[in-house]
Amino acid sequence: VTPEVELPNLEEIEIEKLKVNVTDAMVEESIETMRKQNAELETVQRPAQQSDVVTIGYVTSVLDAEGNVEKSHEEADANVDLELNELRIEIKDALIGRETGEKVSVTVKVEEDYSDKSIAGKEIRYDMAVKEIKEKKEPELNEAFFEKMLGEPVADEAAFHREVRKHLENRMMQESDTMAENMAIAKVSETAQVELPETLVRRQMEGTKKKDAEEAQKRFQKSMNDVLQASGMSPEEYEEKIKKQAEVVVLQYLVLDALASKFDISVEKSDFEEELAPLATAYKLSTDNLLRAVFKDQNRITEMGNRIRYRKTVKELLNRVRVKEVEKLSPAEEEKAE
Known part of the structure; x- marks a missing residue:
């Protein structure tokens, strides 16, 4: 009942x-995000910069109170986008300026309230080897890009901006x-x-x-x-x-x-x-x-x-x-x- x-x-x-x-700034930011999300990666031979994607091989080790290795995970590969806000600053700083073939280690202190209580409050060491550095090549603002983003052709860049504004307004509403x-x-x-x-x-x-x-x-x-x-x-x-x-x-x-x-x-x-x-x-x-x-x-x-x-x-x-x-x-x- x-x-x-x-x-x-x-x-x-x-x-x-x-x-x-x-605002105009919101429209410009949205367009810049589109370009970043559709960027192509090109391998470069130079030190890593903040806007790059770095391919690393890494081993993660949990340290005890004396700094000794408590346990380690097997080596794995990862593509690290140095531009991501979510990336720990210690890892970002350790990789920026490194070149292909270089190795670097960094120790990170895990937060006391971290969800995984088995490592909360402990130190984690990342032993990293730089395997490849890739530069982001953002697409040009042209008709092909406009049509790819909107699903239909538009007359010019001004029309593209108007459509992006309209999409933003609809989403925000x-x-x-x-x-x-x-x-x-x-x-x-x-x-x-x-x-x-x-x-x-x-x-x-x-x-x-x-x-x-x-x-x-x-x-x-x-x-x-x-x-x-x-x-x-x-x-x-x-x-x-x-x-x-x-x-x-x-x-x-x-x-x-x-x-x-x-x-x-x-x-x-x-x-x-x-x-x-x-x-x-x-x-x-x-x-x-x-x-x-x-x-x-x-x-x-x-x-x-x-x-x-x-x-x-x-x-x-x-x-x-x-x-x-x-x-x-x-x-x-x-x-x-x-």
């Missing part, structure tokens, strides 16, 4: 929504809408009155546990218990964590279901046609034929119908609450948007 949900007065709820403002939706759902859920059914919470928890276990096996070839042990999280802490997550999911599901009933949201055939139109276009099929094929799969049609109902409910919710456009979200609203 679905529990009774007492919804708040939606007109009293205010959320923040980010204004979309695409989608992100702004998504954040506003998340905030609205979170605020309504916070103030709604409902008793969460333990069976639904437990079912959600079991689903999360199953997904986590599958992910642990797929990514690390380990059981969930092994992953928890490596991360330093106890089974009790993990249980409490997923319980809180499950309660949020169930609460928001019940609130959205109540809102859909309040708004008298229905899913029509035209909604399914609109949902399938992009897929039909991509595969050059008629929407009617695709719709008939989908309707033969009850699970798929139920899933799609729920997705459409959810989207229509959230859209109507944003029409009912007060929306304040801001340049930057307040810390509390930013947390709700995540």
